Amino acid sequence: MDEPLKRTPLYAAHVAAGARMVPFGGWEMPVQYTGIIEEHRAVRSRAGLFDISHMGEVDLAGADALPLAHRLVTNDLRRLAIGQALYTPMCTPEAGIIDDLVVYRLGDEHLVLVVNAANTAEDLAWIREHAAGRVRVTDRTAEIALLALQGPRAEEVLQSLTSAPLAPIRYYWFREAVEVAGRPTLVSRTGYTGEDGFEIYCESRDALHLWDAILEAGRSRGVVPAGLGARDTLRLEAGYLLHGNDMDKSVSPLEVGLGWTVKLDKDEFIGASALRQQKNDGVRRRLVGFVLGERAIARHGFPILRGGEAVGRVTSGSFGPTVERSIGLGFVPAGESGPGEPLAVEIRGRAAGGTITKLPFYKRGAAPPEP
């Protein structure tokens, strides 16, 4: 972290709104405005607007764009339609997870990969190293801003700012050239909160206009700005993993519950043989969700205990504001990873008891929207 922190086009707006700014993935980002729990609950019951412009956008264009991406990721891009998006890990030959990303198919020969901020430089280098033939790889992170409007009221709020019909955009589909508040955007029905909602890609110079317009349109509907703190508790309740916390190059998709994104029957891809091997042999550890029987928080790195012995580590843990329990993710031996199995987490020298729980902790509809 020698380089100075980068700022999104909305930095000044966050500061003016009273946000607490923190370093995250090389960027200076808002962690909260009024409070993590309050923002979390606003997203579950109404909607919240997030600035996630720190996410990286890698543009692949040319006849070999699709074959390149297909070779780099574990999921199957062959059936990805124009206007559709797909979640996938990108692995090393040893099946370690370099990053998890969303592939957007904009055209026959045009893709955009949306990657984690902290990994953007490494991903770019990896992609360029493997790029061959007719493909241009462009880092568009600086020129693209990204807003996420998430929550049960997201569609009605965004619809009030555009004449393009949003209802037909299904989950993990998107639409280009959608004019929102008079500015061109790409609107995709995706997110990281467990709620319905949209991610809105725009030119960096339009970000502030759109941010203000969405908050203004949402004010009477209880829409608030939400920070990375709420984004983290929301994604944890929804059972979504965070690269760098719950997974990295030392673990494979099969170990962290992402087997559904690994398509071993597709053409050869990086990591395929290691994944095939692992699938045949079985994995030794698994990432699982757990709930503690008390409110103390199991933080990243805390030992997971079985019979007093450390058998794994917590990768994410927090108080879940909607489920109102102390929840977390962590690795346990594969043979003891079934839902309902007891475990304990060592918290400040003592064992806090809990239970392995099926993910997600929270499913949409569990909390009734506020009137």
Added chain:
Amino acid sequence: MYPAELRYSKEHEWAKVEGKRVRVGITKFAADRLSDVVYVELPKVGAEVKFMEAFGVVESVKAVSDLYAPISGKVVAANDALAQKPEIINTDPYGEAWMIVVEPRDLGELAQLLDADAYAALVGERHS
């Protein structure tokens, strides 16, 4: 923000003399800085606490902080209500969200704490 009748530690606890006992909690500044308190761990009644040594833990969604005793002595009461409603630390840090009551060995220790003005100056500097 910082009631004049309280004494304050540099670690952001307050101490209130109530006859021969001292009630202890954390300041509004500490509560705001923590934000979203979700868990508190307090000593049991009868435990001994020592001046400026950790007596418990307060956790917010984002962070864990030790609680430091602003006075030495025996714990004669602990606020069990905080186990169920830790969020009152954010809303009423000087009232409902008191943490422990101590029977002090030496009330003179309180002289080492700050008064409200000195404490406000301390956190004012840290704010900027």
